Amino acid sequence: MPRPRPVSHEEASPEVRQVYDDIKAARGVPDVNNFWKYVANDPATLARTWASLQEVMKPGALDSLTKELLYVAVSVANGCDYCIASHSAAAAKAGMTPAMFNELMAVVGMASETNRLAIGWRIPVDDAFNS
């Protein structure tokens, strides 16, 4: 298989172009970023992912900034460089300051450390947390 390539606006099917246009309108940007252009090779996943992302990321009990901070943290834990880059940008747009990023990263690091300690020491969950 050749390395996947992005689908440009010009070569996009009407179905894909519709999603591109929706993303550009929703975000007020002149072009969509690479994530969408690559996933567009699979139009069904493109449409489903965009719809799901809008539903999940819209402000609710958590505001947009908090959701983007969580997205960045999970992306770091999962080791996805692309997602760290793109969602750090989205988080900054939603209000994340450099000081917030610093503290987010400190929490991600600390949690990863204590996660391993709890796993390696084979610590049973306290009754109080299971009831």
Add this chain to the structure above:
Amino acid sequence: MPRPRPVSHEEASPEVRQVYDDIKAARGVPDVNNFWKYVANDPATLARTWASLQEVMKPGALDSLTKELLYVAVSVANGCDYCIASHSAAAAKAGMTPAMFNELMAVVGMASETNRLAIGWRIPVDDAFNS
């Protein structure tokens, strides 16, 4: 090696007992949870981890609730059942409602999905995110 066991308050060295007392005072709880009782088998790590955790989790650019939400999200991504249980409790104490937990989990799930899409499609980072 026998399975690690918790260090009770009674059998704790003065050094360990001091950390236990600090945790109980800082949190206003009558006893420390299993995490500390197991890590107490290694007094140096116990003391260092408690000091680091206090520094990292104190409110700053991010408030305590946001930090606990991040802690839960990372623990889910890292697959640490103990940490999910204990930090969900801590998050609830800091103000997390069930509706917030629902949305947190939806973001964690969505991020994990798109993380894999970005990795599997081998998507290069946009120049805009690298500059």
Add this chain to the structure above:
Amino acid sequence: MPRPRPVSHEEASPEVRQVYDDIKAARGVPDVNNFWKYVANDPATLARTWASLQEVMKPGALDSLTKELLYVAVSVANGCDYCIASHSAAAAKAGMTPAMFNELMAVVGMASETNRLAIGWRIPVDDAFNS
């Protein structure tokens, strides 16, 4: 330690060259890919890995294509860019079409999402699945 370097056919020991020749013959290719050239720095692991791979990947209850699809999926979940690239090529050679890759990636993404939901919601295994 300097960055690991590939072992070329010319500088390879007879033992390593024998494995290179076996791989080239088995696959009908003029040269081995980087994976083998780097692991060749450790001739014992080279020989063992090549022998194991042949045993594991030979058609059996599952055909070669299905095995390569599984290999790609696991490599995405484990975040190994090299392995995604090389085993996507192997899968294509075994018959994977672009439409199959699209669906494979959709499954990997979906599974990663529901994996995290099951872990984060701390869902106990149904009795029916444990008996």
Add this chain to the structure above:
Amino acid sequence: MPRPRPVSHEEASPEVRQVYDDIKAARGVPDVNNFWKYVANDPATLARTWASLQEVMKPGALDSLTKELLYVAVSVANGCDYCIASHSAAAAKAGMTPAMFNELMAVVGMASETNRLAIGWRIPVDDAFNS
């Protein structure tokens, strides 16, 4: 936060009950498994996940059995015990024999080994796989 609990059919809202009924009808089962009963605490994620899963797992370029095999493999790589149990059952229903499971697991193990070798040896992707 108390440990999440399942939402029974009786206590389910009409919206949740509708999804339960859809799952039971689609699968021909008398009750839904725990995954759905726990995620039902978040009705929006329940509905979205069920809709997405149906779209992703329906036979297409890959048949249902292959998709379930991939689901199991990813769940093993991600360390989700619940998902291994539930999707092994689904795979068996779709035709997975014990011999197929054996080979699936052998591939997952082998891929995990070579994934780490490629990462640890810092192997660059061959030009042939990048073009």
Add this chain to the structure above:
Amino acid sequence: MPRPRPVSHEEASPEVRQVYDDIKAARGVPDVNNFWKYVANDPATLARTWASLQEVMKPGALDSLTKELLYVAVSVANGCDYCIASHSAAAAKAGMTPAMFNELMAVVGMASETNRLAIGWRIPVDDAFNS
């Protein structure tokens, strides 16, 4: 698929029994542990894994204790409770003291923390480490 079950010595095929006997003789134990009894459902993987493990774990440039310490550390990072338990026992048999386990766990935790920091801060590898 029913939950996998262990293969007892009595019900084992001659091929499987031979591996069991080899393991018992090599380790001087009256019975094999669950890992082997479950993997025995797949005799080919049983035989291959036992052969590979002996080759990999035999003392060489690294002694047996160091190899077992590494095995435990990787098992913690990969979140395998079974492997942490069994290889902690093997490490203890090879000479690991409680103080060594403490320090091993401290390193695993610290590495996991700085791994995430390096990933999240998107730190490029220094030229000195790439040459």
Add this chain to the structure above:
Amino acid sequence: MPRPRPVSHEEASPEVRQVYDDIKAARGVPDVNNFWKYVANDPATLARTWASLQEVMKPGALDSLTKELLYVAVSVANGCDYCIASHSAAAAKAGMTPAMFNELMAVVGMASETNRLAIGWRIPVDDAFNS
């Protein structure tokens, strides 16, 4: 958010410069590597991480070489390319030979394989390992 940039010695605050000077003195190097220059964007995490690392990595029940080998192994399991590169260099400085690295990588690969086998076969921990 723009991509994080390193903090040079010249632009560093006195607080950061003090840590840089400590690292250079402790390691006998003319400059600090990128890890520190990037984390220096968050002076509190810089100071805490350096202090913790010194405490964790100092020789104790395990010598410096063993600790660095463990650090490399965990970094491979966690997929951190930066950390593999930097700690392989540190391990070599502490005495790791190429033959040791070969065996370390063989153990990491083998453990990752059997970790997945134990998880996928859903193997219960033997009573002997739990008591």
